[in-house]
Structure formats: structure tokens, C-alpha cells
Amino acid sequence: MTESEKRFDEVISKLRERRCRMTPQRVALLRILTSTKEHPSAAQLHEQLRTQFPTTSLATVYKTLNLLDEMDEVLEMGFSGDDRRYDGFNPRSHPHLVCVGCRRIVDLEGTVVDTMTRDAADRSGFRVIGHRLDVYGLCPSCQARE
Amino acid sequence: MTESEKRFDEVISKLRERRCRMTPQRVALLRILTSTKEHPSAAQLHEQLRTQFPTTSLATVYKTLNLLDEMDEVLEMGFSGDDRRYDGFNPRSHPHLVCVGCRRIVDLEGTVVDTMTRDAADRSGFRVIGHRLDVYGLCPSCQARE
């Protein structure tokens, strides 16, 4: 069983606990969402979903994404000019590399942030819920294209 | 001369280099923008500006903010549900503590991020332009209010 399949099962069971209904559209969306590390937008997810369910609406996609966000089963990232991006494979706070050229977002491994946020919390009295670290830049292929 | 006044003069001269015109509205906006560490939204800036120039429009505020953003003279932060927040006092990438209760944003000192982003860049081949580290949580007073 792949990581994605494990993750898919995990989300499904979390939804069952909530007594949510498993419609074919929703299941298909979950399948797409948990099987990619591409950090897609709602529109991109909708587009993919349409290949299987041509009548699916964007509103439905948003409704499920918001549900998952509430359950902390998807990581939602908002940007200034662009639409939101979602990570359903790894919903926990983690750092990213964000290419401002092609808008590609890739994960960035490391434990430094966790240590730092803990320190910051201790100093400030904040109760840390999560964090976000984006490193903005140009990926190698966008640099080449310049 | 305070830090804010220095920063104000700095932005003014950058704008002069660009042959931008110094309208009273713009100067007043710059004064507000460079004299706070509160990370205000466009609407909040507009509101403050209105006490001096009651006919000022929100569009004008956005136009100047976008100009400054292009010049890297303001730090713009976009969020999922909420409006953008701006830091004109310190326009360079720096970490923040973001209270998800009262939406207050305060700066977070530290050099760890710089080190980490440099390492990440070396490993990935990215050309780093900037970064963003938000630590989300509840500030002490919001915790008390719970």
C-alpha cells in the first residue's frame, strides 16, 4: 500500500467518524487530493474531477475542501494575488519552496522550524496552532527561461 | 530622528528616484505606513488617511501600495480568508506571529530562517527571492478570552 493510499484511507475514516456521506464525487476528489504533492488549487482539482464527473461544480469542490480544512485534514495556503493551494497528502504545517515564476510549490524538509516556533511560543506566550514557511524564489527551470 | 522618520525619508527618496509625484495624499499615506508596526490592511490605512483627507479613495491607497510592492518598499502578506496586510516600516522578509483570534500580527526576531533558507536554496537550486514565516496561534489575551 502506497503512502497515498494510506492517507486516502485515513481521510475516509475520519469522514466516517463524522458521519459524512461518501458520494462518488467526494471519494474521487479525496483520491485526487491525497495522491498528489503538487499543491493544486480548487480550480485544478475541479478540472481533474470533471474528467470523471463532468457535471461536478466548483462549489462542491470548495465545500469539501472547507470541510477538510475544518477537520485539519488538508493544508490550505492563501496567497496575495493567486488562488488558494491545497495539500491533502500532508495536512500538517510544513515548509515549502514556492516558485514565483511557474507557481510550483514543493515541500521542504527540515526540523528547524519546529524548534524555532517552540522557542518563539515560549518567549511570547502564544499558543502555537501552526506555522507557515514559504521560501519564495525561482526554480532552476524558471531561471533558465529568463 | 526616529527609525520611522528615517524609513519615511528613505521611501520618499526612492520614489523621487522613480520620478513619482509627491501628492499630499501619498505623503500622508507613506507617513502612516512607515510609522506603524501593526501590519495594517489597505482598508485600515484608508480609514486613517481619511481623517486627514476625507475624500481619499481606497483605489488610490491600493495603487500606492502596489507601486511600493513593485519597488520592494512594502511587505505584502496575503491570507486565505482575510484581506492583505502591509508592512511599510520593515519591507524585508521577516517572520511573524499571527494571532488567528484577533488577527494581530507581530514581528518575530531571529536569524534562523535566513540560515535555513540559504541551505534550502543550495540544496534545491532555487534562487531565493524572499521568504515568509508565519507562526499561527493565539496571543495571551485571546487565550484568556476563551
Place this chain on the structure above:
DNA sequence: ATATATGCAAACCTTTTGCTCAATA
């Protein structure tokens, strides 16, 4: 005098909401 900024209103775009109908459990 000429180019640039202002202010207003309309447009834009992503996300949300209301409502009716369909489908799950």
C-alpha cells in the same frame, strides 16, 4: 504644458451562499 495621481464607479475573480433536487445511509 505635460505627464501623473486622484477619485469614482464599474469590472473582476475567487470564494461563499441559498435553494432545489438527487442520492446516501
Place this chain on the structure above:
DNA sequence: TATTGAGCAAAAGGTTTGCATATAT
């Protein structure tokens, strides 16, 4: 069969744009 979700269209909310007027240089 009761209740939740889907799908559509309209609304919402922040941001941008077009254009005429005012103003800085």
C-alpha cells in the same frame, strides 16, 4: 425515509481597472 450532498446561479468581498478631472513638476 430522513438528512446530507450536488449542482446551479446569484451574491459577496477584496482588489483592479477605466476614465475624466485635478495637480505636481
